Amino acid sequence: MKFLPDQVVARLQTGMQTPDLSGTRYRALRPLGHGGMGTVWLAQDSILQRPVALKILTAENSSADLAARLMQEAVVLARLEHPGIVPVHDAGTLPDGRTFYCMKLVEGKTLDRYALKLPLRERLRLFQRIAEPLAFAHSRGIIHRDLKPANVMVGSFGEVLIMDWGLAKVMAGTGESSATGQVPGQIMDTIGESALAQQEGHVLGAIEESPEAKQEGHDMDAIEEPSLAKQDPRNVVDTAKLSSPAKQVSGHEFTRAVQGPLISGALAPENATAHGTILGTPGYMAPEQERGDVNLIDQRTDVFALGSILQYLLQEPPGSRQSEAYSRPLRAICAKAMSAEMSARYASVQELAADVGRYLDGMTVSAYRENIFERTVRLVSRNRVAVVLVLAYLFMRLLFILFSRH
């Protein structure tokens, strides 16, 4: 019996994964990244003559459940028209039966690869920009639930995009969802998690970047950067936690949560993910998310994750000396955003971003009560030139007095 060479096997596997785009306006060029659910392909839109990104279900995952889940991700993204959220151009089913959606090709780097080289103040300004699209999504009743540095893209011109809305939750009672006849107060989970992905310890909705994509600097949707992910201790999956009975993901519940009506935009109450389901990334998940308290999840859950991102951005390279990143107000902002008690957190991401803005402007932050010494130091450092001018004047006057006595 003769075995096929590895190269041939690899080529066959690639051939199987290559989507059938015949009869569509798209031409697949190469994969950019792949994850538990689907693969993101670089494609050419033959009508508009532009490169686009296609997120397509992988062949082995093309079940009706996952198809509905992918479609719902597209529906959620289509609702969120904001410069900080990647726009969806098209969605549908390919000739080979696989569900896909087409989105803008984003070129840039994920936050974990982009930010840590920047000076602290630029990192904080970047953080403020991350909060903007998130605040917009919250105003539309959508909670991201999987915020982490790998899901934030910084484009070539410094534009910030929040990626991977695959775990997003639509809150009932918002303008659009209430129009579909939902019961007020009902929470709709858009996405669940496959048991397989959990077993493998994969970050949900995350996509591993292909080597070619890394070389060319294309980052598609949520791309994992293995080397940097290792640097961030929060990316380590706590298997003990995940394997505890109270926190195990139920594949059946997931299946129930993503039935067909989502595609038409109607979010039926029976699609709600069951209580006890865990969705998100360990280290960036709020306690209520870790517990699987789906009913408690609201925008403060994203505030927690945003606080984790802030903490990540405050990291200094190994070996660096004590810096402004260790200042008490910044630490207090992180602590407040990441408070275990939801009520102790910032009520919204705007409040969190505003506190960071106040810090950058040299103002007092709401999260930290400074003493008189700290307040004086802050005021002096904020008005350094004015203080120097007044001191120079007083010094001159002192000299005049001394000379007049002689």
Add this chain to the structure above:
Amino acid sequence: MSNKIVLGLVLGGVLGILDGLTAWFTPAVRAGIVGIVLGSMIKGLIAGVLIGFFARKVHSLALGIVFGLAVGAFLAWIIAFMQHGYYFQIMLPGAMVGLIVGYATQKYGASSQLQRA
């Protein structure tokens, strides 16, 4: 933030009073301290209004500082000219006060449009 002209007026007046009060440390002129303080305050008020008006028209920290310095020095020169002496002792502090007011109006003064908004 207060209006640039009001800020210039208040700061010029206050600094003018303080500037005049320092004459108390010069025994030769101590007898006329009230007149010196009043004159210095009026000088500060005039300088403050002029500098504040300039700050409202020209949004430049550097130009604001230069204008403040020039106005402060010029008004102080008039005082020194009227005193027939003490040019250095009067003009240097006067110029410094003008500089401080010029900086403060540009840096901390709010434009009238912003205030209306």
